[in-house]
Amino acid sequence: IMLTQSPATLSVTPGESISLSCRASQSISTNLHWYQQKPNESPRVLIKYASQSISGIPSRFSGSGSGTDFTLNINRVEPEDFSVYYCQQSNSWPLTFGSGTKLEIK
Amino acid sequence: EVQLVESGGGLVQPGRSMKLSCAASGFTFSSFPMAWVRQAPTKGLEWVATISTSGGSTYYRDSVKGRFTISRDNAKSTLYLQMNSLRSEDTATYYCTRLNYHFDYWGQGVMVTVSS
Numbered sequence: 537i538m539l540t541q542s543p544a545t546l547s548v549t550p551g552e553s554i555s556l557s558c559r560a561s562q563s564i565s566t567n568l569h570w571y572q573q574k575p576n577e578s579p580r581v582l583i584k585y586a587s588q589s590i591s592g593i594p595s596r597f598s599g600s601g602s603g604t605d606f607t608l609n610i611n612r613v614e615p616e617d618f619s620v621y622y623c624q625q626s627n628s629w630p631l632t633f634g635s636g637t638k639l640e641i642k
Numbered sequence: 643e644v645q646l647v648e649s650g651g652g653l654v655q656p657g658r659s660m661k662l663s664c665a666a667s668g669f670t671f672s673s674f675p676m677a678w679v680r681q682a683p684t685k686g687l688e689w690v691a692t693i694s695t696s697g698g699s700t701y702y703r704d705s706v707k708g709r710f711t712i713s714r715d716n717a718k719s720t721l722y723l724q725m726n727s728l729r730s731e732d733t734a735t736y737y738c739t740r741l742n743y744h745f746d747y748w749g750q751g752v753m754v755t756v757s758s
Contacts, residue, residue, distance in 0.1 A: 569744035571687070578737060578748040579687065585744075622687055626743045630703050631677075631689040 537561050539623050541634035547642040550615055556637045558606040558623035567627035570599055570608045573636075574619040582621075583608065613639070644668040644747045646738045651752035654728055664721040664738030664749055671719035672696075675741040678712060678723050680734035681751075688734075691723065692741055705731075728756045 538561040548554055558568065566586035573579040581590055583599035586606055596611040610617055618641050623634040650662040662678070678690040691712040692701045700712050711724040721738055733756045738749040 567743070571745070573687075578751055579745070580748065581744055581746055584746075624687070624689075624744065629701055631692070633687040633689065636686045 537564060537625050537628060537632055539625060539632055539634035541621075541623060541637050543637060544635070545638045545640060547640050548613055549642045550613055552613055553609070553611045554613060554639070556608040556610075556621055556639075558601075558608070558634050560604045560606070560625060560627075563603045564625045564627035566602045567625055568599075568601065568606045569624045569626065570597075571622045571624065572617075572619050573622065574616075579622065610639075615641075644740065646740065646747055646749035648736065648738050648749045648752035651736065651754045653755045653757065655758050656729060656756055658728055659724070659726045660728060660754060661725070662723040662736055662738075662752060662754070664723075666719045666721065666738075666740075669740070671714075672716040676712075676714060676721045677739045677741045677745065678721075679737045679739050679745060679748075680732075681737070682731075682734040685734075690736070693721070725754070728754075730756050732756050 540559045542557045568586045570583040571579040582597050587599045598609045600607050620636045620638050622636045645667045647665045654660045677692040680690050693712045697714050709727045713722045735751040735753050737751045739745040740747040
């Protein structure tokens with residue numbers, strides 16, 4: 537299953553609210569998870585099963601979607617949010633990731 | 643606190659072998675499937691292999707099938723990745739991850755460079 541993330545790069549000003557897209561090549565129900573990777577750090581999970589929150593993750597991160605279209609929302613981007621975001625599906629083998637969206641400061 | 647600590651990386655020549663280890667702590671290791679995920683320099687994330695709780699089931703991406711072997715020692719709370727016939731395209735940072743349908747904990751990663 538291929539995951540297509542868009543845009544590849546998003547330039548925003550801190551305080552803006554944004555949406556990142558992940559589209560699956562076939563239906564994956566809600567078996568879609570979002571990760572954040574800061575430079576020189578390991579990834580960390582932000583959202584599981586499309587919309588379920590993760591303990592310790594700020595509430596400004598939220599997710600939605602099912603089937604083939606998914607969205608990660610960040611309400612009022614903070615300076616520490618500038619990093620790369622990946623989606624990943626666990627619906628079927630092989631497990632796959634999207635190519636990532638880089639969130640950069642405008 | 644969950645901790646995953648990888649070791650065993652470094653520089654290796656094409657065609658040679660290398661074995662990675664991941665020492666787990668802070669959770670009941672035998673209760674969770676585990677996985678390896680890699681990231682080539684400046685590239686995205688790529689799932690490599692997964693092993694079930696008992697080790698009885700393993701899954702691999704096509705490009706490493708027949709060359710890589712994932713295994714675990716539940717008594718030692720340690721995950722392994724034996725990598726044979728290494729290729730330049732295997733150059734990457736390899737992350738040990740706990741699999742809870744999603745990758746919920748990650749190690750710090752270990753770099754593997756395949757070059758002559």
